[in-house]
Amino acid sequence: MGILEVKGVNKRFGGLKALSDVNLSVRENTVHAIIGPNGAGKSTLLNCLVGKLIPDTGSVMFDGQSVLGRKPHEINQMGISRVFQTPEIFGDLTVMENILIPCFARRDGAFRLHAFENFAHEKDLVEKAEAILVDVNMIDKRNMHSASMSRGDKRRLEMAMCLVQEPKLLLLDEPTAGMARADTNNTIDLLRDIKSKRDITMCIIEHDMHVVFSLADRITVLAQGTPLVEDEPENIKGNPKVQEAYLGEAAH
């Protein structure tokens, strides 16, 4: 029994069948990658997991509870954090504030009217935020305006914002999309580092095979809205069905 169980999920957009009968099981403390050519339904699947889309049929269970029909902030409070394709951070705020917000969210829940409280009394959270900044090598940038940072640093910051919440599941949506090779390798190193330092379950949606094979413990290949195979990386490489899905795409 995995921490995330997707069963019989279907999603239609008008005449287009984006997902058909998707089953997926993500086991605890593994890195599970979902790969597939363009238009395979990877992003649709992800949006069904985070509450942005509701599947037509099927169930999505996380940690024994259904996520369907819940709002994004409720799903996050259940323990799922998400990294976006292009880093989504609070650009007008400082790096430290960017980290403090998820700290408050984890401690105080979805809303609290702390209008007359003072940061001076939040030593615990500030220390926690500092620790994670040390962890991702950004402590010297703590007072920087986050919009003015490089894209790599923004990605790093977004990752830290998710990690500081100690999520049960970290969802990554094409974390290296549009990156140069060097940046891609940095991101891979960062993710490996994160994985080695703590017990964490990650689910990566990715297009880039290099990233997937560097990180994943388990891979699901999605093609035309339906899972082709689910297996360990070594077995995926030689799988003829997978080659066909990718080569087929390359051929036309």
Add this chain to the structure above:
Amino acid sequence: MLGLNKHDAMLFVIVLILTLLAPFLLNPFPQGSSLAQFNAGYPDLMQRFVIYGIFAIGFNILFGLTGYLSFGHAAFLGMGSYAAVWIFKLLTYNVVPAILLSVIVAGLFALVIGYISLRRSGIYFSILTLAFAQMSFALAYSVLSNPKFNLTNGETGLQVYSNDPQWLHRASLPDMPHLFGLSVRSTYTLRMNGWTFDFNSGYYICAAIMILMFYLSIRIFRSPFGMMLRAIKSNQQRLNYTGLNSRPYTLAAFVISGMYAGLAGGLLAAMDPLAGAERMQWTASGEVVLMTILGGAGTLIGPVLGAGFIKYFENIFSKINDNVLHQWFAFLPDGMEDLMVTIVHPFIGKGWNLTLGLLFMIVVIFLPGGLVEGGQRVGRVFRRRDRKASGAEAEAARQRRTPAE
């Protein structure tokens, strides 16, 4: 100090001192001199400075922090005024219950209007708030004023009549709004050869409340709640995916700013026990937007500056008439004098809005951060000139030496 950091505490102390000394500072020209028309130190105007300051400080908590632009905040101002006048009519002329009720009434209406309007963001939110404000105006102006049920007294405006019950009123108390017996109109006038300074109790009541409200706004700006509101302006999607529900945060900000507006409305009525529907009209809502942007939205002091700036120039420009212009341009030859008066004429008196429009355009185009940004730029230029001056001198000294060598 008081839970503020050094920088904020200094700003607070400066505002405190300026507000307390306003009767001196705003009357720099001796009575009877030709410049006396630029004086602003009389009670009525000073009261408006601080009351509209409160209005703008509250508006800035919503607009400056969350970026939600409400075009209907005057509705809360008007509701506050009506609530206060009803207290005067039914209970007592004491301003304390009147102000409390105006804050509560405005807060309740803000809760309902905010709950509905905040379902949308951006321009749709602005239009929804505008629609609510115009509906409130229409209700106050005609619907809620009929012989059977007269809540607002329509065009005439709500006021206190001698046959109103005023259950808690006693003969020993002043027959006008008062604070536990101290009439808001009691004024001590200090005369010092040529100069006169008015110390009005109504002004000091409003000033004390404004200082308290300014302090609260600093605390809100610097609190975790304030940080969440800035996060909403910055990236609402990220906030939701970080496990925070943005809706109650924006609603709380909306209600707080609505209560500030209600407080300002209550104080307006406390200084002059009259409430009219025009106080809720969309032009009044627009005015607080102008004040906040002109002063600097999202800054602590900006809205206060903007409110003071607009109310001061409104007063001065409206007072200038053609006679005054003729005096000013008297030094020019006759034809030129008339020409100048003709050119300037549309911008003064009733045409003050034209001047305000131009000023607003200039600020938005050249100083998007408002007067606060203007001040910062001037400060930077001076600092740079100091540095450049020392740098230039060194350069010049080096050049003087070179030819000799």
